[in-house]
Structure formats: structure tokens, C-alpha cells
Amino acid sequence: MSEVPKIVHLRLQATTPEQIALLHVHPEPDVLAAFAEGTLMAGEREGVLQHLALCADCREVAMLALPAMDVAVLVEEEEVAAAVSSSTAGQETRGHKSRFAWATLSWAHLRWATLAAGIAIAVFVMRPALEHVGKTKAPPNAVVGQLPTAVKSLATPEIASNALPKGSEAAVATVNKHAGLANQVAKNPTLLPKTEDRALDLRAHDAGSAAELARSEGQTTGETVAISGAQQSIQQSTQVSTESSEISNEVAHLQPAPVAPLGNAPDITKAKPPIDETASDQARNKARTPALPAVAVQTSVSPSSHDSIGKDKDSRDMLTMSSGAVPLFAKRTTVWMIADGVLKRSLDGGRNWEQSGPANRGLLCYASSGEEVWAGGQAGALLHSIDNGTSWSPVAVAYSGQPLTSSVTHIDVSVPALVVLSTDSNETWTSGDSGKTWKKK
Amino acid sequence: MSSSGQPKDTVIAAELYLRSGAAAYGISAEQFASMLEAIQRKYLPEASVKEKANFCAALRLEELVLARACAAGHERAWQDFIGRYRPKLHGMALHITRDSAHAADLADSLFADLYGVSARNGVRSSKLVFYTGRGSLEGWLRTVMAQEFVNRYRKQRRDVSLEEQTEEGAQFEAKEQEPASVFDPRIESATDRALAELSAEDRYTLASYYLDGRTLAEIARSLGLHESSISRRLDRLSISLRKRILTGLREQGMSHAQAAEALETDVRDLTLDLRARLTQDSDPTTFPRRKIPASDGRSGSD
Numbered sequence: 001m002s003e004v005p006k007i008v009h010l011r012l013q014a015t016t017p018e019q020i021a022l023l024h025v026h027p028e029p030d031v032l033a034a035f036a037e038g039t040l041m042a043g044e045r046e047g048v049l050q051h052l053a054l055c056a057d058c059r060e061v062a063m064l065a066l067p068a069m070d071v072a073v074l075v076e077e078e079e080v081a082a083a084v085s086s087s088t089a090g091q092e093t094r095g096h097k098s099r100f101a102w103a104t105l106s107w108a109h110l111r112w113a114t115l116a117a118g119i120a121i122a123v124f125v126m127r128p129a130l131e132h133v134g135k136t137k138a139p140p141n142a143v144v145g146q147l148p149t150a151v152k153s154l155a156t157p158e159i160a161s162n163a164l165p166k167g168s169e170a171a172v173a174t175v176n177k178h179a180g181l182a183n184q185v186a187k188n189p190t191l192l193p194k195t196e197d198r199a200l201d202l203r204a205h206d207a208g209s210a211a212e213l214a215r216s217e218g219q220t221t222g223e224t225v226a227i228s229g230a231q232q233s234i235q236q237s238t239q240v241s242t243e244s245s246e247i248s249n250e251v252a253h254l255q256p257a258p259v260a261p262l263g264n265a266p267d268i269t270k271a272k273p274p275i276d277e278t279a280s281d282q283a284r285n286k287a288r289t290p291a292l293p294a295v296a297v298q299t300s301v302s303p304s305s306h307d308s309i310g311k312d313k314d315s316r317d318m319l320t321m322s323s324g325a326v327p328l329f330a331k332r333t334t335v336w337m338i339a340d341g342v343l344k345r346s347l348d349g350g351r352n353w354e355q356s357g358p359a360n361r362g363l364l365c366y367a368s369s370g371e372e373v374w375a376g377g378q379a380g381a382l383l384h385s386i387d388n389g390t391s392w393s394p395v396a397v398a399y400s401g402q403p404l405t406s407s408v409t410h411i412d413v414s415v416p417a418l419v420v421l422s423t424d425s426n427e428t429w430t431s432g433d434s435g436k437t438w439k440k441k
Numbered sequence: 442m443s444s445s446g447q448p449k450d451t452v453i454a455a456e457l458y459l460r461s462g463a464a465a466y467g468i469s470a471e472q473f474a475s476m477l478e479a480i481q482r483k484y485l486p487e488a489s490v491k492e493k494a495n496f497c498a499a500l501r502l503e504e505l506v507l508a509r510a511c512a513a514g515h516e517r518a519w520q521d522f523i524g525r526y527r528p529k530l531h532g533m534a535l536h537i538t539r540d541s542a543h544a545a546d547l548a549d550s551l552f553a554d555l556y557g558v559s560a561r562n563g564v565r566s567s568k569l570v571f572y573t574g575r576g577s578l579e580g581w582l583r584t585v586m587a588q589e590f591v592n593r594y595r596k597q598r599r600d601v602s603l604e605e606q607t608e609e610g611a612q613f614e615a616k617e618q619e620p621a622s623v624f625d626p627r628i629e630s631a632t633d634r635a636l637a638e639l640s641a642e643d644r645y646t647l648a649s650y651y652l653d654g655r656t657l658a659e660i661a662r663s664l665g666l667h668e669s670s671i672s673r674r675l676d677r678l679s680i681s682l683r684k685r686i687l688t689g690l691r692e693q694g695m696s697h698a699q700a701a702e703a704l705e706t707d708v709r710d711l712t713l714d715l716r717a718r719l720t721q722d723s724d725p726t727t728f729p730r731r732k733i734p735a736s737d738g739r740s741g742s743d
Contacts, residue, residue, distance in 0.1 A: 004683070005704055007628055007704070008647070008651070008682055008686075009652065011632045011636055012651065013652060014633075028571070029581050029584035029585045029588060030572060030573045030574075030575045030581055032576075033581045034576035035576075036584070037576045039576055040575070049642050049644075050641040052641075052645045053645040054648075056653065057591055059648065059649060059653055060653070061587045062584075062587075062663055063653075063655060063659055063663060064583075064591070065583040065586075066659070066663060067536075067579075067580075067583065339579075340525065341524075341525060364528045378524060424528050
């Protein structure tokens with residue numbers, strides 16, 4: 001960042017005679033709080049800013065009065081800072097040190113690597129499902145040769161030969177070959193086609209924005225691919241084109257719970273039905289356009305269903321993939337806050353909020369680690385979610401027959417599987433087994 | 442109810458009264474209306490009925506009545522307040538002070554002020570009476586706590602004793618004199634004019650970044666913007682300020698080269714180590730070899 005001349009530093013501190021009157025009228029805490037929350041009227045805000053530009057004490061108060069942020073948002077801001085600083089000719093953002101070594105990589109590398117990792121994880125999770133897929137019929141060899149060229153650009157884990165039905169060894173070999181290529185790409189992103197580097201705004205995390213950005217980045221279009229076990233659809237395929245995201249879409253689509261319902265899309269998350277039955281039914285029931293390959297098992301979701309599906313990030317990611325765009329990264333941007341004892345979450349970086357969990361527990365604190373979220377409150381209330389707040393379970397906290405009765409004021413989950421509670425009576429409760437048993441200090 | 446006495450005001454006030462839940466805390470409709478009127482007079486002394494109605498509707502009414510009921514000593518209000526906010530005070534204090542001992546002290550001190558421990562003329566005086574619902578009660582509590590912290594820290598710095606300072610190795614130096622002869626007041630006036638042309642938000646951004654050392658993230662959060670917006674804004678400001686100052690210097694009669702040189706070589710940009718230049722080692726030959734007779738008649742040898 002360019003520096004200003006030193007004279008500017010000095011004159012910013014000086015007060016002209018006209019500014020003296022403004023300097024001595026300090027805004028009240030009410031007004032400063034409203035300023036921080038963005039609820040002042042336009043004219044008032046201007047007046048507060050004029051004072052803050054002159055008064056170092058009030059600036060300090062205004063900064064100190066900002067609420068503490070959720071760790072996930074803090075980490076995300078640091079990553080954006082790293083991306084911004086790397087794109088502005090080596091100037092470092094003041095005061096931020098990246099907590100992760102990979103934040104020093106370029107944004108394009110991160111994007112591809114995250115996409116590859118997300119697809120790899122999805123396929124890994126789907127392996128048990130894939131074992132059941134297409135047990136009755138083998139895919140036609142015609143499909144094997146037509147497996148998507150765009151698979152080459154994907155990082156997919158190699159599929160074990162026993163994951164696909166008999167007769168599909170060739171398919172397995174091809175996929176594994178492509179997976180190997182994709183894994184090479186994941187390790188060395190320079191193998192990927194160059195795309196324009198761009199420092200992403202946080203708003204691009206939204207599924208819709210991600211879709212648009214992905215399209216504008218020059219993703220190949222018009223190709224879809226299925227490696228799912230939809231045997232009937234594979235038999236009927238005559239033409240394969242690939243949109244790289246479709247692989248993960250197909251795989252993710254067969255993913256068992258926990259994934260939130262898709263709204264208008266078929267709900268595959270409620271229970272764990274026999275995968276072969278579900279996949280076959282889904283394959284038969286999916287609508288296919290003539291231009292698309294018959295193998296495609298696309299979710300038949302209309303654009304309007306994005307809204308009806310709501311704010312579940314998983315659902316929106318899947319929709320994004322099914323619409324043909326590639327999400328730039330699968331990372332969640334959930335922001336949490338507690339207001340009036342109710343835990344709220346935002347899945348779009350703070351723009352929209354919804355209640356998460358029960359409203360009558362007098363919640364006071366929360367902590368999240370990945371998809372796992374803990375919330376604590378009055379009278380020993382402790383709730384646990386493993387699906388990013390979609391569903392919650394109460395946790396009984398007790399040690400030697402004595403339950404926790406004081407209010408939980410702080411939760412620490414920075415160490416995996418270790419949960420540390422602090423209470424307003426200066427007690428510390430720890431659990432090394434994710435809340436099953438507790439010890440009290 | 443309202444001073445204008447129009448029916449629409451009455452309806453709106455009644456709706457707001459119901460929405461606020463003031464009745465549960467023993468606040469009558471009349472008391473509620475006069476509370477709103479006082480707040481309106483403070484912030485919107487001359488406003489239309491519609492503006493006043495919108496203003497009142499935007500207030501945090503539930504929290505306002507809770508705070509005022511607490512200030513009035515309503516027991517149930519205090520129970521609700523303690524249940525909702527007492528546990529948060531320590532967390533807020535910890536966030537502000539970054540020190541658990543000071544946090545506890547700050548939180549307890551604020552709670553005492555909120556409760557109205559100090560009585561004036563026999564009447565309990567609670568800080569909660571000053572909350573007007575413009576922002577959230579939690580935000581107000583954080584701001585009051587931050588103010589208290591800044592005041593305490595400032596007072597502590599002033600009250601540090603000379604003995605402590607000496608023990609810490611502080612040396613009391615003479616006030617630095619401004620170098621007189623190389624100062625060009627034209628640079629100051631050109632800079633003042635350039636700064637005056639900036640918006641308040643731009644000046645606040647510059648002051649926060651260059652004077653307070655705030656990070657882009659902190660500044661962005663305080664303004665409700667994205668960090669990259671602040672980064673771009675600072676880049677733009679530094680370039681435009683330089684241009685405007687140069688333009689101002691040229692308008693005062695300098696050539697472009699002179700203006701650029703003056704801006705780049707302002708005496709305050711020079712890092713002269715005057716102390717090092719003025720201090721010199723004593724030369725042993727400076728002192729005469731011949732010993733000077735002592736005043737009491739003793740004499741030394743040559």
C-alpha cells in the first residue's frame with residue numbers, strides 16, 4: 001500500500017480552529033453503539049465520523065466496542081488479507097499474520113486445490129454407496145471410452161476396483177487414470193489451465209455468485225458425466241460431455257445423510273435407503289435434455305428453487321454444481337452470533353440470519369470447529385451440533401453424579417475431540433470424548 | 442399522549458407500547474410515551490410526525506424499557522437483565538482489556554454503576570437511565586465499558602509517579618525544539634487544504650490507519666465495509682493526497698520540481714540524530730597538564 005507523506009500524519013493530528021468545537025463534543029455511548037451497528041441516520045453518521053476523524057480517544061472507544069468476531073470469520077478475513085496483499089505487489093497487510101502456510105499461495109491455486117479436495121472428500125464418503133451401485137448390471141463398454149475428458153481436470157480419488165460392479169473394470173481403470181492425473185494436478189496446480197487471478201470478495205462465497213464467477217472463469221461447458229451407479233442410464237448413454245463439477249454432483253447426490261433436504265430436489269438425506277434402489281429410481285426419474293448425455297443424473301432443480309431450498313450451504317453448493325457451474329471452493333462461510341439468548345447463524349457471511357437451535361435455553365456462548373458447533377448457556381445448558389447447526393442435541397454435563405448447574409460462559413474446542421467449558425462460577429469442565437463424559441476442575 | 446395530540450400519534454404510540462412489553466415492567470403507557478418524547482426531543486428536536494414515528498419505530502424498544510425499568514429498580518427487570526447480560530459483561534471486559542484480572546474489575550465496576558450503587562441525594566443513580574435505545578443494549582454496554590477502560594487507562598498514565606518513572610529508567614528530557622529555519626509553512630497549508638477536501642469517512646480511515654495503527658479488518662468492521670474496500674480506499678487516498686498537496690504548493694508559487702522536492706524533503710522526513718551529533722567524547726589533551734593550585738594552598742607538581 002502506498003504511504004502518505006509524513007506531513008499528512010502530522011496534519012491529521014492537528015486541529016484547525018474550525019474543528020475545535022467539533023472535537024470537544026463527544027458522541028454518547030448510545031450514538032457510538034448505533035454507529036458501530038449501522039443504525040444511525042445519514043446526517044448523524046456524518047457528524048460522528050467528523051468527530052472520530054479528529055478524536056483519538058473516541059476512535060479507540062469505537063474500536064474497543066466492536067463485538068468479538070467468530071473465529072471462522074476472523075480466519076477468513078486473514079485469508080482475504082493475504083490474497084489482497086499478494087495481489088498488490090508484495091505490500092503486506094498491517095497486523096495480520098496468516099495462520100496457515102497455504103494462505104501464501106495464489107488465489108487460483110487455492111481455488112483449484114480446494115475444489116479438488118472437496119471432490120476427493122465427497123467421493124471418499126460415497127465409496128460405501130458406490131459399492132452398492134449397479135450390482136445387477138455392468139456399465140456398457142461404450143461408456144468407458146467416453147468418460148469425460150474433463151475428469152482430467154478434477155482431483156478424484158482412485159476408486160477401488162470393488163467399488164463398481166463387475167464388468168466395469170475398464171471404467172475403473174479409466175477413472176483411476178484420470179484420478180491419478182487429477183491428483184497430480186492437485187499437487188501441482190500449474191498443470192491446470194491458467195485462469196485469471198482474482199482476489200475474491202467474500203460475497204463470492206454465495207452459491208449464485210460462485211456459479212457466475214465459475215462460468216466467467218472459462219470452465220468448459222456442455223459436458224456432463226456420471227460415474228454413479230445409475231446402471232440403466234449408463235446403458236442408455238450414447239454421448240458424454242463433461243462439466244467437471246458434475247462428477248462431484250453425481251457423487252454428492254448419492255451421499256447419504258447427513259445432508260440437509262434439498263427442497264424441491266429429491267430428498268436423499270432423511271434415511272439411508274438401499275443405494276442401488278435409490279440411484280436407479282433417481283436415474284429413471286431424472287429429466288434429461290437431448291443435448292445432455294443420457295448418463296447424466298442431474299438434479300432437476302429450477303433456478304427458483306435456490307430460494308425455496310433456503311440457506312443450507314450444502315444444498316446450495318449441490319445446486320450450484322448441478323446447474324453446471326463449479327463452486328470456486330467448498331468452504332463454508334457460516335457466521336454465528338448470540339442475541340437475546342438465542343444462537344443465530346448466517347450462511348452467507350452475515351447478510352442473512354436465522355435461528356439455530358432452541359430459543360429457550362438462554363444461550364451465552366458458542367464455539368465451532370468445522371461442522372461441529374457447541375452452544376452453552378444458563379443453568380448448565382449445553383447443546384451440540386455436528387451438522388453446522390442444522391440439528392442439535394442437548395448434552396448432559398455431570399461429574400461424579402453432580403450435574404453442571406452454573407452458566408456456561410465460554411467453550412473451547414480448539415483441540416480436536418477436546419471440549420473445555422468455563423462457567424460463571426469459575427469452574428472448568430473438560431471432555432476428551434466430544435462430550436460423552438466430563439471432568440470438573 | 443404525544444405533544445401533538447393527533448390520533449395517528451396515539452395509535453402509533455399504543456402499538457409501540459404493546460411491542461415494547463413495557464407493561465410487564467410496570468411502565469405505564471403515559472410513562473412510555475414521555476420516555477419516547479424525551480428521546481425524540483434529544484435527537485430529533487425538529488422533525489415531522491412521520492419522521493418521529495419512524496425514529497421511534499427504529500428504537501430498540503424492548504431493551505429500552507428493560508433498561509429504564511432496571512434504572513427504576515424494578516425487580517423482575519433486574520432479574521431479566523442479570524440473566525441476559527451479567528454473564529456477557531465479563532466476556533466483553535475480557536475482549537476489551539485482554540487481561541482477566543482487569544476484566545473482572547472492569548465488569549464488576551460497570552455492573553455496580555448500572556445497578557446504581559452510588560446514590561446521589563439519597564436517590565439511586567443508575568447509568569441505565571442514559572440508554573436511549575438507538576443501538577442495542579449490548580452494544581451500549583460494550584461502549585460504556587470501553588469508555589470506562591479508556592478513561593481509566595488515560596488516568597493511570599497521568600498518575601504514574603515520578604519515582605516509578607525514574608525506577609523504570611525514564612529520563613526527563615528537555616522539550617524538543619522545532620527546527621526553525623527549514624520549515625516551509627506552505628506545505629502545511631497545502632496539506633491542510635487537501636485534507637479538508639476529503640470526506641469525514643476518508644479522514645477517519647486515514648487517522649485510524651496511519652495514526653492509530655489499526656488493521657484494514659478493524660477499520661472495515663467499524664465502517665461496515667469489506668477489507669478490500671478499505672485497502673483500495675487507502676491506496677486511492679494516498680495517491681490523491683499527494684497530487685492535491687503538489688497542486689496546492691504549485692498554486693502557492695512553487696514550480697512542480699520545487700513542490701515535489703519540498704514534499705519529499707520536508708524536515709520532518711529527515712531522520713537526524715541530533716543527540717549523536719551534539720554529543721562528543723572529551724579529548725584528554727583538552728585539560729592542561731599543569732595542576733592548578735588548590736584554593737587551600739596545597740599545590741600539585743607539574
